[in-house]
Amino acid sequence: MNLNFKTLKKDLTKENIELELRKNGYNEYDLARYYISGFKKFNDHMKSDLRPDDDNNSMICRIQRNKLSISDFGYRTGMDIYGYLMDKLYNNSKDSFRLVLDTIRQDFRLDNILPLPKAKSSLREAPIKYNEEVVNSDLPVKIEVKRRKFEGNIHWTYQDEDYWESFGISIKKLEEKGIAPLETFWITNYNKDGIRREYNVGYDLGFVYPFYRNSKGNFMYKLYLPLGYKGNKDFKWISNVNKKVVQNYQFLPKTGDLLILQSSFKDIMVMEELFPGLNIVSFNGEGIFCEDFVWEDLKNRFSKQVLFANNDYTKKNNPGLTMARKHCLKYNIPFVCTPDETTSDISDYYKKYGKEETIKFLNQVFYNINLILYG
Numbered sequence: 001m002n003l004n005f006k007t008l009k010k011d012l013t014k015e016n017i018e019l020e021l022r023k024n025g026y027n028e029y030d031l032a033r034y035y036i037s038g039f040k041k042f043n044d045h046m047k048s049d050l051r052p053d054d055d056n057n058s059m060i061c062r063i064q065r066n067k068l069s070i071s072d073f074g075y076r077t078g079m080d081i082y083g084y085l086m087d088k089l090y091n092n093s094k095d096s097f098r099l100v101l102d103t104i105r106q107d108f109r110l111d112n113i114l115p116l117p118k119a120k121s122s123l124r125e126a127p128i129k130y131n132e133e134v135v136n137s138d139l140p141v142k143i144e145v146k147r148r149k150f151e152g153n154i155h156w157t158y159q160d161e162d163y164w165e166s167f168g169i170s171i172k173k174l175e176e177k178g179i180a181p182l183e184t185f186w187i188t189n190y191n192k193d194g195i196r197r198e199y200n201v202g203y204d205l206g207f208v209y210p211f212y213r214n215s216k217g218n219f220m221y222k223l224y225l226p227l228g229y230k231g232n233k234d235f236k237w238i239s240n241v242n243k244k245v246v247q248n249y250q251f252l253p254k255t256g257d258l259l260i261l262q263s264s265f266k267d268i269m270v271m272e273e274l275f276p277g278l279n280i281v282s283f284n285g286e287g288i289f290c291e292d293f294v295w296e297d298l299k300n301r302f303s304k305q306v307l308f309a310n311n312d313y314t315k316k317n318n319p320g321l322t323m324a325r326k327h328c329l330k331y332n333i334p335f336v337c338t339p340d341e342t343t344s345d346i347s348d349y350y351k352k353y354g355k356e357e358t359i360k361f362l363n364q365v366f367y368n369i370n371l372i373l374y375g
Helices: 016-021 028-035 081-091 097-109 158-165 170-174 267-274 292-301 320-329 346-353 355-374
Strands: 057-064 067-072 076-079 141-147 181-187 196-200 205-212 219-224 238-239 256-263 281-282 302-309 335-337
Touching: 016 097, 028 067, 028 081, 067 081, 076 081, 081 097, 141 219, 158 170, 170 267, 256 267, 256 292, 267 281, 267 346, 267 355, 292 302, 302 320, 302 355, 320 335, 335 355, 346 355
Parallel strands: 256 281, 256 302, 302 335
Antiparallel strands: 057 067, 067 076, 141 181, 181 196, 181 205, 205 219, 219 238
16 A cells, blocks of 8 residues: 655744755845845945934844844844844734744745744745855955046045045145045955946045055055945945954054044044044944954053044934943943034034134043043
């Protein structure tokens, strides 16, 4: 007698979902690419789709201990894909975890797993099996630049000068830091399609911040286009710089008393123009922690450290101060910031209130720092 055995479907559990995903050729890159709006590659900052009212690039996806980790620095850090989807799709409602499991089951056509009773069918299209290998490289994105020159010399326009002068930053200071006006840049993204694309800036506002060559001999850059590229605000910052870069690091003395951690190169230059001789650095973004060995080096060279934080008082959950508290807990240092109802950082403070008021404010800041650090 021939016996026909029916295939027994598996229970709707996290373990079974992950097993079936692997069997069908999917990995965590596919989950991130499918569910996270704006995701292109790991370690890139993007706007958070958990907080659509915030335009800040506050979310980042990483692989930690071989698992996907999602952090929104104005909301919650260290989420796995299930916690992220519970908040995004079901607002952590009752039975949201099982609803998320069933959503993944439907979207990725995991037919060997039992559905939730009376579960609604997914309206999304089936995912493409992309399975792109994330290149294990310290420079997955190559940036090439052409600085704007005239007769062999760097060419600054009146527009360039007016822009930087509004923050009290001179052309001399920019050139001291190696910053130059940008004419054209090329991007080759090896984690995407590997195609080299050209962007012509011309005489629009655009500047290049050079750093150093990586192990493959390619330069690491930050490109700053204050008005975006051809009006596209998503092109305000273009970078292939990783957390190993500490801005202004090469200009520090061997040793010193006080080290100020600022939030950007622009803020560094504003303070240096007003108070020459300060020791100031900036990590690669307010949400970035530097390498541990770099922090140990800075701590050994400078006896005191203080963070000058961004005060994003107009934004939900104030992501600038949220990250400042995390930095201060990690590094065991205090922080100062601009007052509420003024501006978020010192460069905008200068632009709004002018040179004399900014000097007056910073003198008060230094007085407070002395009280905090030295009693």
